[in-house]
Amino acid sequence: MGKRILLLAFMVFPIFLPAVTRADVIHLNDGQRHEGEIIEQNEKEVVLKTKYGTLAIPREDIKSIELTPTSKGGETPKKSGAEEFFTTADCEKAKTFLNDYAVMDELQDKAVFLAAWKEKYRGRTVRIEGKVISIDSRAVKVDTDEGLKTLTTLTVQVMYFDGELLKFEVKWRSAPEGLMKGVKVLLRASFADTDEPKTDCMNRFLASVEFVEVMFDVESGDVSAEYTAAFKKKIARLIKDGEVTPGTEVAVIAGLKWLARHQDKKEGNWDVDDYQKNCKGPGSPCSHMNYGQVPAGTFDAGVSGLALLAFLGHGQTHRVGKYKKTVDRGLKYLIKQQDRTTGRIGNTTGESWIYSHTLATTALCEAYSATRDATLRAPAQKAVDYIMQAQNPGYAWKYEPRDGKNDTSITGWMIQALAAARKAGLTIHKDSFDGAVAWIDRVTRVSDGKTGYMRPGDNGAKLAGRPPDTYKAMPTMTAVAILTRLNCGQKSSNKKILQGVKLLMAKVPDWNKPKCDKLNFYYWYYGTYAMRRVGGADWKTWNAAMKKALLKNQRAGRICQDGSWDPIGEWSVVGGRIYSTAINVLTLEAYYRCDKAKE
Template identity: 45%
Template sequence: MRSSIVIVALFVAAVLFAEEDIVETKNGMKLVGKIVEETEKEVTIETTSGILKVSVEDIVYIRKDGKERLFGKTDTEKAIEAALDWLSRHQSKNGGWSAEKFSVRCKEGETCKNDHGASPYFDIAITGLAISAFVNHRDTHKTGNFKETVQAGLDYLLKEQDSEGWIGKSGETHEWIYNHAFATMALCEAYVATEDTKFKEPCEKAVECILKAQNQGSAWRYEPAGGDNDTSVTGCVLLALKCAKTAGINVPQNVYDGALKWFDRCTDPTTGRVGYQKPGDLGSVIRGVNEQYEKLPTMTAVAITSRIFCGQSPSDPVVEKSADFLMKFLPIWDNKGMKVDMYYWYWGTYAMYHYGKDNWKKWYDVTKKALLEHQCKEGCARGSWDPIGKWDMVGGRVCSTALATLTLEICSLWEHSTAGKGK
């Protein structure tokens, strides 16, 4: 059908409509007129050439009544949906996700592997990331295709919250604050997305814990108000606070001011690179485990994102210098995994999306390519990403897939915002 109809109708504009709707097809052609009917299979648009029907499968973009949206599924969207399907299929019976034991949910005769093992101590953190991946796709416990999955995950997190408000506080690892940060982020996102009041008090208690844990006038690390700070933990709790603020939970400005002081303290003014605990350090490693991986500027990406969340302008010279430095380390997938770091790619994508300018498009292009080309396409692993990167011996396949999905969702957000406008 449809290519011939599009060609005939394209750019015929002898009579202009007072309120023009636009239908853009996969081959870049545009129909301008008035949409008079939409069904699951086709869209009917009245143009100057007459009334035309266009298959939904041929449509990429629609503007109607001043509202813009992607109509068809992009490659990014398909990859996200495949990833969410994989996460849903590998959810534990208790509602959480297990970095170490997720494969018990694999199809009979097929096993998704963690080639480098995984840690059992951060299951609450990866559960938070997985839930966030669903909610950022508008799949909640009330809407979408994964309502039961999301409901079970949220219930799991709520059950793990103690009387003080901490989620995932554990004596088994001193780094349990990551559990709390990502769980708080997920609960606050669910609260924002659904306005379900059952999340109000748990979110408020979780946020209060974060506020009390901040070192006075500075940042955060593993122990609440323990005197130590690091850029990674600080970025993660700021993600949670950003979501909390969106949910209407009060976060005093002095909290952000302290964090900004920390980032200033860790930033090398000559290069813009940000350290893990001081200027010039090359980030965190597990000695004897992942020291061989490329030293990527993950903390710089964390700091750019966090500075912007704290209210600093993307045009601030220190942010610009850090952003330019980050562009020297674009995401690259190598089969040995020495350059693969999903944690870095996630933070870098967040940073460049909010920073914008020419940096974002360059980052977007290479990141999307790396993720789409290397997503598993067959078997039980379909939709996931092989855990071959720097931190995948901690979070395993579940974490690599959740972070990759969140990264693609940032890319998809931009694709939606630019649909029909040219890129």
């Protein structure tokens, strides 16, 4: 009799028999799902009426939608057997259902259960989420058409079914990227496609479990909250000490807002030459400047890395912070741009494509360092490995891996990436730092400490296609050299560093309107980080000039450009407004991105 009451409960409660409720189901990117009736939808959001009330869900948060045949949503109903997300509660219901059927003996009861089996479970493939709690890796040999091959068998234990331990084995030629203890994984499992569920149907369900992918998330070891808390504590101290002023923070926050608004929400990148598609409101679209010349369209990965560094520098990660979705989308974009075999990131079109790789690598390393998200470790390490493999033996880098050529500019960015990798605890080679110093020494003029781009004391690279005197020559490579030396372990009291400081102090930041021929955001960025690390009275002088140049010339007002910097000056024609805004935000973040030398 008790079983009959249970059967009536199954027939009455709509949560068990979806054929009665005919609920629409919205699956979110974070794994959650909402059931109800879609009553309205547009380009921006979907409105779902649930038993708890009405929800307006942004389109960008939705992974997929399942609609019943009578839904108002206007989309195609789900097909039979389509993969759906199964929660822990769903798994518990399935186990209870099959256990009840196993001890049932009355035909009438069985008929009702078989109807439910056919409607809800039979032949259904579902996706479930688990957390890896241990990995047992061992090599096994398998016979293939190519002969004997050694594969890796990973025994992944996942805590599921209300604390029970689900254990399964999957074989790979190599372990999936980011698979380690504490990582969330997405699994797939199937119910048997039979007319009648057997007593061992649940065991067969468990045996069918297979690995789908490592989720872009991790529970164990996540330090995002600690990272953000440490940032807030640090910035509070800097404000108290007067180093960070309300003006600089307002500028940084406005710059981040502009960058967030102009991210491509679908792809996750910052589109260097087509960011205007994200412009809205008064003053839109934002001007390209530079006489209307469109920025280069092949540096999206690099400039996206630069933008991500600006967010990471302000305590934002893909796990914590106001802009966590912005950072999350950006990181996913960079990983998608990575060649799984070589580890290279970004478009290789054009001569200087490798800038994109090094900036993207730095962003991945900093994100991993800030969060310890295991899914970032493998992509970051592969990108770092590519940098080390691309280095010329005994020296530095140029635009192509190990081509025997070197230049100071790309070397500076490479060393910043390796320094970020070192801080993150990734594998690096000390020889890489030694080679960079050897190169910097080679192109630094002995008489005054001026560092050249490819030759001792030269005036650096100039963008082709415009008069060489368009912008005044700045000691940019000297600034790069100072920061590179410091990142490689040399002390600020080093003679060559002190010589370089004198050259920088003769060319402090100056937004000299109307000519604007002294503008060089690249130089200001490197100079600011170098001078802060050196400290002293020279830093105070440089800092005052830098703030005057940037704070007074940031776009403001209720216009689309609000928070950005116009892409004028040396190199802005390449990276456009995204580049100019991201690098200037980073410059203003130097107070908390690097520590000032002790007085």
